[in-house]
Amino acid sequence: MKNKLIMVFLDGVGIGEANPEKNPFFKYPFNTFRSILGDTPSLQKSTISEADNYVFPSDPIFGVDGLPQSGTGQTSIFCGIKAPQIINQHFGPYPHSTLHPYIKRENIFEVLKHKGLSSVFVNAYPRLFFNYVRSGKTRLSVTTLSCIFSGIPLNKAAELRAGKALAADITNERWITQLKYKMPLIKPELAAKRLIRISRENDFSLFEYFLTDHLGHHRNLDQLKSTLQELDLFLYTLLTEFNREDTTVLICSDHGNLEDISIKTHTRNPALTISAGYKAKQLMENVTDNSQIKKEILDILK
Numbered sequence: 001m002k003n004k005l006i007m008v009f010l011d012g013v014g015i016g017e018a019n020p021e022k023n024p025f026f027k028y029p030f031n032t033f034r035s036i037l038g039d040t041p042s043l044q045k046s047t048i049s050e051a052d053n054y055v056f057p058s059d060p061i062f063g064v065d066g067l068p069q070s071g072t073g074q075t076s077i078f079c080g081i082k083a084p085q086i087i088n089q090h091f092g093p094y095p096h097s098t099l100h101p102y103i104k105r106e107n108i109f110e111v112l113k114h115k116g117l118s119s120v121f122v123n124a125y126p127r128l129f130f131n132y133v134r135s136g137k138t139r140l141s142v143t144t145l146s147c148i149f150s151g152i153p154l155n156k157a158a159e160l161r162a163g164k165a166l167a168a169d170i171t172n173e174r175w176i177t178q179l180k181y182k183m184p185l186i187k188p189e190l191a192a193k194r195l196i197r198i199s200r201e202n203d204f205s206l207f208e209y210f211l212t213d214h215l216g217h218h219r220n221l222d223q224l225k226s227t228l229q230e231l232d233l234f235l236y237t238l239l240t241e242f243n244r245e246d247t248t249v250l251i252c253s254d255h256g257n258l259e260d261i262s263i264k265t266h267t268r269n270p271a272l273t274i275s276a277g278y279k280a281k282q283l284m285e286n287v288t289d290n291s292q293i294k295k296e297i298l299d300i301l302k
Contacts, residue, residue, distance in 0.1 A: 012213025014256020
């Protein structure tokens with residue numbers, strides 16, 4: 001039986017105070033925490049275990065002053081390096097040019113490819129994005145750069161429409177309302193089931209969700225509640241329906257933000273990390289900072 005790993009990257013989610021005025025996970029019901037993990041993580045209770053489900057903190061700071069940023073944070077996760085220490089600062093939203101050689105050489109897709117293991121980046125991109133890349137511009141996220149450097153195909157609208165990829169917003173709503181695509185609106189539960197189905201065909205499957213960071217910056221309370229509900233349904237379905245006998249689910253983040261909506265900036269809180277299933281305990285025991293995540297994924301999939 002071959003091990004598999006599903007990774008859900010949530011941009012900008014830390015573990016914050018148990019304060020509903022600051023922390024939306026305490027203001028609004030979040031069934032993933034309460035039903036799967038038995039409690040909502042906080043700075044007062046940052047590590048929780050329930051059967052083979054774990055939530056625990058991971059350091060995104062690496063001893064570097066300032067607020068953590070996505071460029072260095074995501075490079076640390078996907079390349080297994082302490083990126084802020086390399087450039088002596090937190091940097092983002094896109095990775096500093098100094099980090100591009102590390103991303104090209106060390107990104108997890110590249111390493112898995114050389115080990116003969118299959119990877120998929122589940123997110124789909126609109127035509128607008130591919131036009132941007134063809135124009136020669138290089139302000140791209142760590143995950144996108146990693147795929148381009150490693151020859152991992154990027155999904156298009158056709159794959160999304162056929163149910164072979166996921167929209168970054170889970171439901172396709174923004175593809176329909178903002179990008180004007182003729183696309184079915186789907187439920188978060190169906191999106192989670194599609195992710196599980198796709199993962200059965202690959203050793204490593206990655207889905208990236210950025211709206212958490214967007215919500216933390218903009219703090220639109222009406223949008224925040226409904227978007228959190230969609231994310232909750234997606235994660236709850238994933239964690240209740242994936243195959244725990246051979247699959248590990250890892251949910252992680254690059255830095256804090258959404259857990260404190262009293263401010264519009266990132267935080268220095270520990271990054272939220274959740275593991276579930278086959279090798280979940282190994283992740284909980286061995287990951288204390290974000291640069292260790294890649295190593296543990298490789299160990300699980302070996």
